[in-house]
Amino acid sequence: MDPIDELNENLVEFFDRMSSWEQSVIQQGKLNVAGAHAIEKLGHFGSMSMKDLSKDLGVTTGTTTITVDRLEKGGYAVRERADNDRRSYIIRLTEKGNDAYLDHHRHHLSFAKEIASFLTDEEIECFTAVLEKINKEI
Amino acid sequence: MDPIDELNENLVEFFDRMSSWEQSVIQQGKLNVAGAHAIEKLGHFGSMSMKDLSKDLGVTTGTTTITVDRLEKGGYAVRERADNDRRSYIIRLTEKGNDAYLDHHRHHLSFAKEIASFLTDEEIECFTAVLEKINKEI
DNA sequence: ATATATTGTTTGATAGTCAAACTATGTGTG
DNA sequence: CACACATAGTTTGACTATCAAACAATATAT
Numbered sequence: 001m002d003p004i005d006e007l008n009e010n011l012v013e014f015f016d017r018m019s020s021w022e023q024s025v026i027q028q029g030k031l032n033v034a035g036a037h038a039i040e041k042l043g044h045f046g047s048m049s050m051k052d053l054s055k056d057l058g059v060t061t062g063t064t065t066i067t068v069d070r071l072e073k074g075g076y077a078v079r080e081r082a083d084n085d086r087r088s089y090i091i092r093l094t095e096k097g098n099d100a101y102l103d104h105h106r107h108h109l110s111f112a113k114e115i116a117s118f119l120t121d122e123e124i125e126c127f128t129a130v131l132e133k134i135n136k137e138i
Numbered sequence: 139m140d141p142i143d144e145l146n147e148n149l150v151e152f153f154d155r156m157s158s159w160e161q162s163v164i165q166q167g168k169l170n171v172a173g174a175h176a177i178e179k180l181g182h183f184g185s186m187s188m189k190d191l192s193k194d195l196g197v198t199t200g201t202t203t204i205t206v207d208r209l210e211k212g213g214y215a216v217r218e219r220a221d222n223d224r225r226s227y228i229i230r231l232t233e234k235g236n237d238a239y240l241d242h243h244r245h246h247l248s249f250a251k252e253i254a255s256f257l258t259d260e261e262i263e264c265f266t267a268v269l270e271k272i273n274k275e276i
Numbered sequence: 277a278t279a280t281a282t283t284g285t286t287t288g289a290t291a292g293t294c295a296a297a298c299t300a301t302g303t304g305t306g
Numbered sequence: 307c308a309c310a311c312a313t314a315g316t317t318t319g320a321c322t323a324t325c326a327a328a329c330a331a332t333a334t335a336t
Contacts, residue, residue: 003254003259003262003263003266004247004250004251004254005247005250006266007250007253007254007262007265007266007269008246008247008249008250010266010269010270010273011156011246011249011250011253011269012246013269013273014269014272014273015153015156015160017272017273017276018149018153018156019157020196021276022153023196032321032322032323033322033323034322034323034324049283049284050283050284050285051282051283051284054284058158058161059323059324059325060324060325060326061283061284061285062284062285062286062287062324062325062326062327063323063324063325064284065284065285065286066285066322066323066324067323069285070322082283085282085283085332085333086283086331086332086333087282087283087284087330087331087332087333088282088283088284088332089283089284108146108149108150109142109143109146111146111149112142112143112145112146112149113142114276115145115149115272115275115276116141116142116145118271118275119268119271119272121141123264123267123268123271124141124145125141126261126264126265126268127145127264127265127268128141128144128145128148129261130257130261130264130265131145131148131149131151131152132148133256133257133261134152134155134253134257135148135151135152135155137253137256138155138159138252138253170290170291170292171291171292172291172292172293187314187315188314188315188316189313189314189315192315197292197293197294198293198294198295199314199315199316200293200294200295200296200315200316200317200318201292201293201294202315203315203316203317204291204292204293204316205292207316208291220314223301223302223313223314224300224301224302224314225299225300225301225302225313225314225315226301226313226314226315227314227315
Protein backbone atom coordinates (compact mmCIF):
# COMPACT_ATOMS: atom_id res chain seq x y z
CA MET A 1 0.00 0.00 0.00
CA ASP A 2 1.13 3.53 -0.79
CA PRO A 3 2.74 5.12 2.30
CA ILE A 4 0.73 8.32 1.75
CA ASP A 5 -2.55 6.39 1.69
CA GLU A 6 -1.54 4.58 4.80
CA LEU A 7 -0.58 7.80 6.56
CA ASN A 8 -3.85 9.37 5.46
CA GLU A 9 -6.02 6.51 6.72
CA ASN A 10 -4.36 6.52 10.09
CA LEU A 11 -4.51 10.29 10.35
CA VAL A 12 -8.24 10.35 9.59
CA GLU A 13 -8.98 7.64 12.10
CA PHE A 14 -6.80 9.26 14.73
CA PHE A 15 -8.52 12.60 14.26
CA ASP A 16 -11.91 10.92 14.55
CA ARG A 17 -10.96 9.24 17.80
CA MET A 18 -9.48 12.43 19.22
CA SER A 19 -12.71 14.25 18.36
CA SER A 20 -14.87 11.68 20.15
CA TRP A 21 -12.59 11.76 23.14
CA GLU A 22 -12.65 15.56 23.36
CA GLN A 23 -16.43 15.58 22.95
CA SER A 24 -16.95 13.07 25.75
CA VAL A 25 -14.57 14.88 28.10
CA ILE A 26 -16.44 18.15 27.60
CA GLN A 27 -19.81 16.49 28.14
CA GLN A 28 -18.64 15.07 31.44
CA GLY A 29 -18.18 18.60 32.76
CA LYS A 30 -20.71 21.37 33.31
CA LEU A 31 -19.52 23.62 30.50
CA ASN A 32 -20.97 23.78 27.02
CA VAL A 33 -18.67 23.16 24.05
CA ALA A 34 -18.03 26.78 23.06
CA GLY A 35 -17.37 27.77 26.67
CA ALA A 36 -14.96 24.89 27.17
CA HIS A 37 -12.99 25.91 24.08
CA ALA A 38 -12.82 29.52 25.22
CA ILE A 39 -11.60 28.46 28.66
CA GLU A 40 -8.91 26.32 27.06
CA LYS A 41 -7.62 29.32 25.10
CA LEU A 42 -7.80 31.72 28.04
CA GLY A 43 -6.10 29.21 30.31
CA HIS A 44 -3.37 28.44 27.82
CA PHE A 45 -2.62 31.89 26.44
CA GLY A 46 -3.83 34.03 29.36
CA SER A 47 -6.31 36.93 29.43
CA MET A 48 -7.01 38.60 26.12
CA SER A 49 -9.44 40.85 24.25
CA MET A 50 -12.68 39.70 22.62
CA LYS A 51 -11.05 40.17 19.24
CA ASP A 52 -8.01 38.06 20.01
CA LEU A 53 -10.12 35.38 21.64
CA SER A 54 -12.38 35.28 18.58
CA LYS A 55 -9.37 34.92 16.32
CA ASP A 56 -7.91 32.12 18.43
CA LEU A 57 -11.25 30.32 18.45
CA GLY A 58 -11.77 30.88 14.73
CA VAL A 59 -15.21 32.48 15.13
CA THR A 60 -16.69 35.96 14.72
CA THR A 61 -16.70 38.47 17.57
CA GLY A 62 -20.50 38.20 17.64
CA THR A 63 -20.22 34.53 18.52
CA THR A 64 -17.62 35.26 21.17
CA THR A 65 -19.89 37.85 22.76
CA ILE A 66 -22.48 35.11 23.39
CA THR A 67 -19.86 32.65 24.62
CA VAL A 68 -18.32 35.10 27.07
CA ASP A 69 -21.78 36.25 28.23
CA ARG A 70 -22.47 32.68 29.30
CA LEU A 71 -19.05 32.25 30.90
CA GLU A 72 -19.69 35.41 32.93
CA LYS A 73 -23.14 34.22 33.98
CA GLY A 74 -21.64 30.89 35.06
CA GLY A 75 -18.92 32.67 37.03
CA TYR A 76 -16.05 31.31 34.91
CA ALA A 77 -14.75 34.58 33.47
CA VAL A 78 -15.06 38.34 33.72
CA ARG A 79 -14.78 41.23 31.26
CA GLU A 80 -12.39 43.92 32.44
CA ARG A 81 -12.02 47.31 30.75
CA ALA A 82 -8.76 47.64 28.88
CA ASP A 83 -6.55 50.46 30.18
CA ASN A 84 -5.42 51.80 26.87
CA ASP A 85 -8.52 51.42 24.70
CA ARG A 86 -11.96 52.08 26.07
CA ARG A 87 -13.68 50.11 23.31
CA SER A 88 -11.92 46.97 24.39
CA TYR A 89 -12.30 44.42 27.15
CA ILE A 90 -9.82 41.98 28.58
CA ILE A 91 -11.41 38.61 29.31
CA ARG A 92 -9.96 37.01 32.41
CA LEU A 93 -10.70 33.63 33.98
CA THR A 94 -12.01 33.67 37.54
CA GLU A 95 -10.73 31.14 40.05
CA LYS A 96 -13.62 28.90 39.09
CA GLY A 97 -12.70 29.32 35.42
CA ASN A 98 -9.09 28.51 36.12
CA ASP A 99 -10.11 25.40 38.06
CA ALA A 100 -12.13 24.28 35.04
CA TYR A 101 -9.10 24.89 32.85
CA LEU A 102 -6.81 22.91 35.13
CA ASP A 103 -9.32 20.08 35.23
CA HIS A 104 -9.48 19.97 31.46
CA HIS A 105 -5.72 20.12 31.28
CA ARG A 106 -5.47 17.13 33.62
CA HIS A 107 -7.74 15.18 31.31
CA HIS A 108 -5.47 15.98 28.40
CA LEU A 109 -2.41 14.94 30.36
CA SER A 110 -3.90 11.61 31.32
CA PHE A 111 -4.81 11.08 27.66
CA ALA A 112 -1.21 11.71 26.68
CA LYS A 113 -0.09 9.42 29.48
CA GLU A 114 -2.35 6.67 28.25
CA ILE A 115 -0.96 6.97 24.75
CA ALA A 116 2.59 6.98 26.05
CA SER A 117 1.88 3.88 28.13
CA PHE A 118 1.84 1.60 25.14
CA LEU A 119 4.66 3.24 23.21
CA THR A 120 8.38 2.68 23.62
CA ASP A 121 10.54 5.63 24.68
CA GLU A 122 11.87 5.76 21.18
CA GLU A 123 8.39 5.86 19.68
CA ILE A 124 7.33 8.66 22.04
CA GLU A 125 10.35 10.65 21.07
CA CYS A 126 9.81 10.18 17.34
CA PHE A 127 6.07 10.84 17.55
CA THR A 128 6.53 14.03 19.56
CA ALA A 129 9.27 15.25 17.24
CA VAL A 130 7.14 14.65 14.15
CA LEU A 131 4.12 16.39 15.68
CA GLU A 132 6.28 19.36 16.57
CA LYS A 133 7.62 19.51 13.05
CA ILE A 134 4.12 19.33 11.57
CA ASN A 135 2.81 22.03 13.91
CA LYS A 136 5.62 24.33 12.86
CA GLU A 137 5.18 23.76 9.15
CA ILE A 138 1.43 23.69 8.69
CA MET B 139 10.61 19.28 30.09
CA ASP B 140 8.64 16.15 30.93
CA PRO B 141 8.16 14.02 27.80
CA ILE B 142 4.46 13.54 28.60
CA ASP B 143 3.91 17.30 28.84
CA GLU B 144 5.72 17.78 25.60
CA LEU B 145 3.69 15.06 23.89
CA ASN B 146 0.50 16.59 25.28
CA GLU B 147 1.28 20.11 24.09
CA ASN B 148 2.05 18.94 20.61
CA LEU B 149 -1.01 16.70 20.50
CA VAL B 150 -3.30 19.54 21.54
CA GLU B 151 -1.84 21.91 19.00
CA PHE B 152 -1.94 19.30 16.27
CA PHE B 153 -5.58 18.52 16.99
CA ASP B 154 -6.40 22.20 16.89
CA ARG B 155 -4.74 22.63 13.51
CA MET B 156 -6.42 19.54 12.09
CA SER B 157 -9.78 20.89 13.26
CA SER B 158 -9.25 24.23 11.55
CA TRP B 159 -8.11 22.52 8.39
CA GLU B 160 -11.12 20.19 8.31
CA GLN B 161 -13.44 23.11 8.99
CA SER B 162 -12.04 25.18 6.15
CA VAL B 163 -12.13 22.29 3.70
CA ILE B 164 -15.80 21.66 4.45
CA GLN B 165 -16.64 25.35 4.11
CA GLN B 166 -15.05 25.45 0.66
CA GLY B 167 -17.63 22.91 -0.56
CA LYS B 168 -21.39 23.19 -0.80
CA LEU B 169 -22.18 20.76 2.01
CA ASN B 170 -22.91 21.69 5.59
CA VAL B 171 -20.77 20.17 8.34
CA ALA B 172 -23.16 17.41 9.45
CA GLY B 173 -23.81 16.38 5.84
CA ALA B 174 -20.09 16.31 5.06
CA HIS B 175 -19.42 14.04 8.03
CA ALA B 176 -22.25 11.69 7.03
CA ILE B 177 -20.92 11.50 3.48
CA GLU B 178 -17.45 10.69 4.80
CA LYS B 179 -18.85 7.75 6.77
CA LEU B 180 -21.06 6.48 3.96
CA GLY B 181 -18.24 6.79 1.45
CA HIS B 182 -15.74 5.07 3.70
CA PHE B 183 -17.86 2.26 5.16
CA GLY B 184 -20.53 1.97 2.45
CA SER B 185 -24.32 2.11 2.65
CA MET B 186 -25.81 1.52 6.09
CA SER B 187 -28.92 1.98 8.21
CA MET B 188 -29.90 5.15 10.05
CA LYS B 189 -29.01 3.48 13.30
CA ASP B 190 -25.52 2.45 12.24
CA LEU B 191 -24.88 5.82 10.66
CA SER B 192 -25.96 7.53 13.88
CA LYS B 193 -23.65 5.33 15.89
CA ASP B 194 -20.71 6.02 13.56
CA LEU B 195 -21.36 9.75 13.73
CA GLY B 196 -21.85 9.67 17.49
CA VAL B 197 -25.26 11.40 17.41
CA THR B 198 -28.88 10.37 18.07
CA THR B 199 -31.05 8.94 15.31
CA GLY B 200 -33.19 12.07 15.51
CA THR B 201 -30.20 14.16 14.49
CA THR B 202 -29.38 11.75 11.68
CA THR B 203 -32.93 12.01 10.37
CA ILE B 204 -32.42 15.74 9.83
CA THR B 205 -28.98 15.26 8.31
CA VAL B 206 -30.14 12.60 5.85
CA ASP B 207 -33.26 14.64 4.99
CA ARG B 208 -30.99 17.41 3.82
CA LEU B 209 -28.65 15.06 1.96
CA GLU B 210 -31.68 13.65 0.12
CA LYS B 211 -32.97 17.13 -0.72
CA GLY B 212 -29.53 18.03 -2.06
CA GLY B 213 -29.38 14.86 -4.14
CA TYR B 214 -26.37 13.41 -2.30
CA ALA B 215 -28.02 10.32 -0.83
CA VAL B 216 -31.19 8.23 -0.89
CA ARG B 217 -33.08 6.16 1.66
CA GLU B 218 -33.80 2.66 0.39
CA ARG B 219 -36.11 0.25 2.19
CA ALA B 220 -34.20 -2.58 3.83
CA ASP B 221 -35.14 -6.00 2.44
CA ASN B 222 -35.29 -7.85 5.72
CA ASP B 223 -36.77 -5.25 8.07
CA ARG B 224 -39.49 -2.88 7.00
CA ARG B 225 -38.78 -0.46 9.84
CA SER B 226 -35.30 0.13 8.51
CA TYR B 227 -33.72 2.11 5.68
CA ILE B 228 -30.39 1.71 4.00
CA ILE B 229 -28.79 5.08 3.25
CA ARG B 230 -26.88 5.03 -0.01
CA LEU B 231 -24.79 7.76 -1.66
CA THR B 232 -25.92 8.85 -5.11
CA GLU B 233 -23.33 9.51 -7.83
CA LYS B 234 -23.32 13.15 -6.74
CA GLY B 235 -22.80 12.03 -3.15
CA ASN B 236 -19.98 9.74 -4.13
CA ASP B 237 -18.32 12.54 -6.13
CA ALA B 238 -18.48 14.71 -3.01
CA TYR B 239 -16.89 11.91 -1.02
CA LEU B 240 -14.10 11.42 -3.54
CA ASP B 241 -13.47 15.15 -3.58
CA HIS B 242 -13.19 15.23 0.19
CA HIS B 243 -10.94 12.19 0.09
CA ARG B 244 -8.65 13.94 -2.39
CA HIS B 245 -8.36 16.88 0.01
CA HIS B 246 -7.34 14.49 2.78
CA LEU B 247 -4.78 12.84 0.56
CA SER B 248 -3.19 16.12 -0.41
CA PHE B 249 -3.07 17.05 3.27
CA ALA B 250 -1.23 13.81 4.01
CA LYS B 251 1.04 14.47 1.05
CA GLU B 252 1.85 17.94 2.35
CA ILE B 253 2.75 16.53 5.74
CA ALA B 254 4.87 13.83 4.18
CA SER B 255 6.67 16.40 2.05
CA PHE B 256 8.64 17.78 4.96
CA LEU B 257 9.28 14.47 6.73
CA THR B 258 11.99 11.94 6.04
CA ASP B 259 10.99 8.44 4.93
CA GLU B 260 11.97 7.19 8.34
CA GLU B 261 9.81 9.79 10.08
CA ILE B 262 6.81 8.95 7.90
CA GLU B 263 7.23 5.30 8.73
CA CYS B 264 7.53 5.89 12.46
CA PHE B 265 4.66 8.40 12.54
CA THR B 266 2.32 6.10 10.62
CA ALA B 267 3.25 3.13 12.76
CA VAL B 268 2.62 5.03 15.98
CA LEU B 269 -0.73 6.36 14.75
CA GLU B 270 -1.75 2.85 13.82
CA LYS B 271 -0.76 1.58 17.23
CA ILE B 272 -2.71 4.35 18.97
CA ASN B 273 -5.79 3.76 16.83
CA LYS B 274 -5.75 0.12 17.74
CA GLU B 275 -5.29 0.67 21.46
CA ILE B 276 -7.57 3.63 22.17
C1' DA C 277 -12.66 68.65 12.15
C1' DT C 278 -14.03 65.30 9.68
C1' DA C 279 -13.70 60.95 7.52
C1' DT C 280 -12.30 56.42 8.24
C1' DA C 281 -11.13 52.38 10.97
C1' DT C 282 -11.67 49.37 14.88
C1' DT C 283 -13.85 46.93 19.07
C1' DG C 284 -17.47 44.92 20.64
C1' DT C 285 -22.77 44.14 20.78
C1' DT C 286 -27.20 43.23 18.80
C1' DT C 287 -30.33 41.16 15.56
C1' DG C 288 -32.25 37.84 12.48
C1' DA C 289 -31.46 33.75 10.36
C1' DT C 290 -29.90 28.90 9.90
C1' DA C 291 -27.61 24.57 11.42
C1' DG C 292 -26.68 21.04 14.97
C1' DT C 293 -28.01 18.78 18.73
C1' DC C 294 -30.67 16.14 22.42
C1' DA C 295 -34.42 14.02 25.07
C1' DA C 296 -38.81 12.44 24.98
C1' DA C 297 -43.00 11.28 22.76
C1' DC C 298 -44.60 8.90 18.89
C1' DT C 299 -45.44 5.45 14.76
C1' DA C 300 -44.62 1.35 12.62
C1' DT C 301 -42.76 -2.96 12.67
C1' DG C 302 -40.50 -7.07 14.68
C1' DT C 303 -39.80 -10.73 18.51
C1' DG C 304 -40.73 -13.62 22.28
C1' DT C 305 -43.67 -15.91 25.73
C1' DG C 306 -47.53 -17.84 27.96
C1' DC D 307 -52.60 -16.81 18.78
C1' DA D 308 -52.43 -12.52 21.51
C1' DC D 309 -50.23 -9.66 24.18
C1' DA D 310 -46.19 -7.50 26.00
C1' DC D 311 -41.90 -5.86 25.01
C1' DA D 312 -38.19 -4.31 21.94
C1' DT D 313 -36.35 -1.79 18.02
C1' DA D 314 -35.89 1.60 13.79
C1' DG D 315 -36.83 5.73 12.54
C1' DT D 316 -39.47 10.36 12.80
C1' DT D 317 -41.32 14.35 15.04
C1' DT D 318 -41.41 17.97 18.42
C1' DG D 319 -39.75 21.42 21.53
C1' DA D 320 -35.95 23.41 23.40
C1' DC D 321 -31.39 25.03 23.54
C1' DT D 322 -26.58 25.98 21.69
C1' DA D 323 -23.43 27.51 17.95
C1' DT D 324 -22.74 30.13 14.39
C1' DC D 325 -22.66 33.92 10.76
C1' DA D 326 -23.46 38.28 8.32
C1' DA D 327 -24.92 42.70 8.63
C1' DA D 328 -26.35 46.68 11.09
C1' DC D 329 -25.11 49.29 14.97
C1' DA D 330 -22.75 52.17 18.95
C1' DA D 331 -18.76 53.76 21.00
C1' DT D 332 -14.20 54.97 20.62
C1' DA D 333 -9.71 55.65 18.23
C1' DT D 334 -6.73 57.35 14.36
C1' DA D 335 -5.28 59.88 10.46
C1' DT D 336 -5.25 63.57 7.26
